[in-house]
Amino acid sequence: MNVRRKAAALAAGITVTVIAATPAVAAGPSPSVAIPAGLYGTSDPTYDGVWRQSLALLAQDAVGVQPADKAVAWLAGQQCASGAFAAFRADPGKACDAKVMVDTNSTAAAVQALSTLTVSYDAQVAKAVKWLKSVENADGGWGYSAGGASDANSTAVVIGALGDAGVTVPNVRKDGKSPYDALRKLALPCDNGTDAGAFAYQPDKKGRLLANADATAAAVLGLDGESLTGSRQDDAEAPTGCAEPDPHVPETALSLNGARWLTRAMAKDGHLTSPLPGAKPQPDYGNTADAIVALSSLGLHDQAAKPLHWLETHSKAWAAQSGPAAYAQLVFVATTAKGADVHDFGGQDLVTLLNATGPTPADIEERVTAGPEEKTASDDNDGSLNVAWAVGGALLVVAIAGFVLVARGRKRGQQQ
Structure with missing residues (x-):
């Protein structure tokens, strides 16, 4: 589970249990709900089922793996009649009502995944896009829940979904504001010292913008028009300083400013650090992976090299414990970062490990069951x-x- 989402759950008084996804790690308590046959992962899906399923399907697509039909069917079946998705619905046959907590993040991730499939899910994608547009805020952005204050992460993942669905993102406006306007409001200005160029998740209670690594990595991808997977780019020249954006075309400068801040944040240790208050600082594997994808998608491969080496060396236990979403994040890293190999990432074949967390992909199933004549x-x-x-x-x-x-x-x- 994304650190930001886990922290939000904890703040709301929700107990978040992380359970082993592979036999290599001791199993934790049993999930509170039955794990559907088509779902990836063995931990309780109540708060991240659609999210982790979407990431798993995106990662499989990124490496040319055809997902299992029942895995795709499970994800598509989670959609409400409104077009929105909740984090998880144990009984998708039951119509969604006001008690079903749909959200923009699950919906946008599902749109990204369903948009990549060879089998057409255009109708489901169109319904989800219509819902996302309907809950755009007056500042041009999106919050986690419909009507909630805009945040950088939600706005960025929706931008990626709209782009994957073939929507021209700058034209998606509310009261004249575009999603890029919303992200610009969350960027720390160049006169903000060491945090210049970073992005805040949201303004705090006093209206201040505080640098947030998770939000910055997401915003960099969103401003660059990328989905969660990112994309490998040719080497590009690194920014030498924080640049004030052109008021008419701010996306490029803001994205590079965020990338520059991420580079500085990881320069010493090669990784980002968990920001959870009151806890001993720990390496933040998920956000480090997101940051590498963001840097690599801008062609800043030299800046991503040290974090990439650190993640290859240290991520094995984290991914095994965290399950399909973590393996998917590593796949995104390996397919975007220069010099990375998805089949030999720190000695691990990420494709095999990801596939093992859920139903056997369709193309692998066909090869296994094919007889000599086939x-x-x-x-x-x-x-x-x-x-x-x-x-x-x-x-x-x-x-x-x-x-x-x-x-x-x-x-x-x-x-x-």
Whole structure:
């Protein structure tokens, strides 16, 4: 669960239980609700079911994995008639009423996931987008709940959803204000000393803007028009200082200012630190991952290199404990950061680990259940052999390949 969302739950008096997602970590208490067959993760989904499912599907799409039909069906089935999504509905067959707490974050994450699927969910996406537009605040942004004060995280994840759904984000306005106007109001100005360029989650009770790493990483992605996954970009020149944004086109400068602050925040230790009040400072794995994705999506790979190395070295236990959303965040890192490998991230194959937290993906299920007669030529040859044939091959390779093909041809009834 995102640190900000966990903190909000704790503040509301909600007990948040984190349960092991893999056998490598001792299991915690049983979830208070039954885990649906199509849902990723084994921890209680009450507060993050749609969120973690959406991230898992986004991560699978990012690495070319076709998700299980029942995983997609579970997510689509969580939608209310209004188009909105709640964090989790144990009985999706029951119509949503006023007691169902729908929210912008779950809705936006679901839109991002459903927009990536090869099977069309255009109708569901359109309904969700219509709902998101209907609850836009007068300042152009969104709060976690409909009508709540705008915050950087919610506004950014909605921007990503609208973009993935094919909506022109600057044209989504309320009282003349766009989502970018809302984010601009949460940016700390360049005369704010060491926190110049950072973003606040929301103004505090006194109206002050306080730097927040989670909000800054989210805002950088949102201002750059990126979804939660980010995207790998070519190397770009790093900002040398905080720049006052052009009033007419503020997005680029604000995004770079936020990236500069994230770079400085991680420069010493290679990671961000958990901001939970009263607790001993701890490395913040999730927000560090988000920050790396934000930097890499701007092409700031040199600035992301040290945090990337730290995360590769230290994230194994955190991901195993936190489950599919954490593995998804690491996949986003590995697919955006220069030099990262999703199949060898600190010695781990993130794709295999993510897939193991839920129903077997459709394409893997097909390969497992396929009989000898259903295999294709690409299934019968490994990567090295294909490369050898493409290059021309040495005589020895040709001889070996011929032997293998003859043997396999006999097994398939001389199909060759």
